[in-house]
Amino acid sequence: MAWAVARKDVLSTLRDRRAIVSNLLIPVLLLPTMMLGLPLLLGGLFEREQASLTRIGIEGEAFLPSELRSAIEAQRAELIVTDDALTQVRDDDVAAALQLPEGFAEAVAAGDVPRLRLLRKSGNLESELAAEKVSRAIASYRQDLVAERLRSEGVDPAVLEPLVVETRDASRPQERSSGQLSWLIPFFIAVWALAGGQMTALDATAGEKERGTLEALLVAPVRRSEVVAGKFVATLLSGLSAAFMAIVGVLVGGALLRRVFLPRLGDEATEMVATMGGTFSIGASDLWILLGSALLTAAAVAAMLIAVAMFARSFKEAQTYVAPMTFLLIVPALALQFSDLLDLGRGVYLVPLMNVMVLMDDVLGGAVGGMDVLAAWGTMLAFIAVLLAFALQSFRREGVIFRT
């Protein structure tokens, strides 16, 4: 009988064009766009910036040592002579600029320590990249200068490097490829479970009251527990469909990115895409944990929606009750974003909602513990049972059913 109740609510949702767009189309497009499109766009921009000829202003061009000029030009930069480098950078006439004091080249040749100024616009990505090019050129020029001066003093330049540091990325391959934006995946799954289930839950509870259909349903020979179960299942299916579409979007988008777009990008741009999370992949067993956690997230959200929305007199009132629930999902997501800096501890796997979001993040990072899965899933099942019991109580209370 619960399925019969659910079937009607599912059918109603499927016939609502707004629900189809918000539950199926938006999640399948939005998440890949943010997760993959953004890094791809930045990676492409970065690569283009590296490859293109950058306009660098030079004030005091007469005092520019030829070696430094060569080093800058080697970075694919075009030097634009100017009398007012500051204004030129401010007005975006050049991406960055160098100011050389009078007699700079002579001072360098004499072994003095002259000062030069690099002008850039903070917060402007193009300017930052241009300044980086110039900094690399200056570093290279300085290194040559130091080596030359040491040799003139009869010292081997190698004396400046008494040891060699080799940096190695110790993260797991999955952790590495999940990138900095991986927290978005559990967050979006939770958010889409909420957004997807919301319309069905509100329509099936407060909406039924408002329309005057709830009384007709309750005078049918259906147990209240079956009514709650049916509405829960319908809400869960709606929420899951949205969350599922979000995951499908990410997986399909990720495969597309790896096969089609990444090979066309250069090494540095590829690295940037990976850093931001554009190349993650999930193994089959981990995928089940991700899906199980997504299912429990959607179930908890569905149970919360039913329990809360039932109190409302109308669909509109229910929307105001449900709106703050987004914060319940944002807080764990924020904690995930800064999980590297926060010591969340093992206790986090016993905190409903937070636990499954952390678990999903673990899956993407390739570091899932079996006990953590058991703790998180067990806690979530108990949490869902409590919420459903609360929802059932609401459906049995005359004050709630007839609160119109």
Added chain:
Amino acid sequence: MVHAHGLRKSFGGVHAAWDVGFDVEPGTVFGLLGPNGAGKTTTLRILATLVRADGGSAQVAGFDVARQGEEVRRRIGVVNGGMGLYDRLTGRETLHWFGGLYGMSAAAIESRIEELDGLLDLGDTLHRRCGDFSTGMKQKIVVARAVVHDPPVLFFDEATSGLDVLARRAVLDFARASTGRDRAVVWSTHVMSEAEELCDRVGVIHRGRWIGEGTVDELKRRAGDAADLEAAFFGLVRDAGEDAPIPERPEGGRP
């Protein structure tokens, strides 16, 4: 078919129903007459097992409303003026869905729809979505939904509220036609003319109190040969000393 004895229900200290009792025999329409807020809806909700009475007892179609709710619900149909429909389902889908809740097969529902189409002239309402219905069309499907399982007891609560004259007539005629040897109708209304036309017996309720019951003629006589049911209603309310306040708590505690 319906037996109510000493039904009591309070909401936050307000007595919505106080010592309400009546019997509805098979083959009759029983009118529950009273102004808005009199306690008619609360009484019907108790009988429909939607609300639990604080005191008293009631049986519907041979089953106790407090202990055998599901059995009662299998045997009743409820129509009230405020009932709505699912906007995105057609009339036929609505009837199939509700029929399914009563355990009916698709073939049985389809055959019942044919029958109801003849009785209520459902016509267009069957294949159009309920969201597109006029008030009259909506009420036809609301009535059809309430009787899709062919229940022996029907409760109508202000069922003609907001209907135009044609739709109102169709509902009144349907209610009259719904009585049979093993069937009964409880018609709750504040419209005296409806009760006068339709009901075999009428119970008068006011401010939750049961004032009395009888045939329309009996009530008129009891009110000093009142000209019509409306005059009888006011006479009975006055005679009952209705203005005297109802005690906040029942004497001797909860019955």
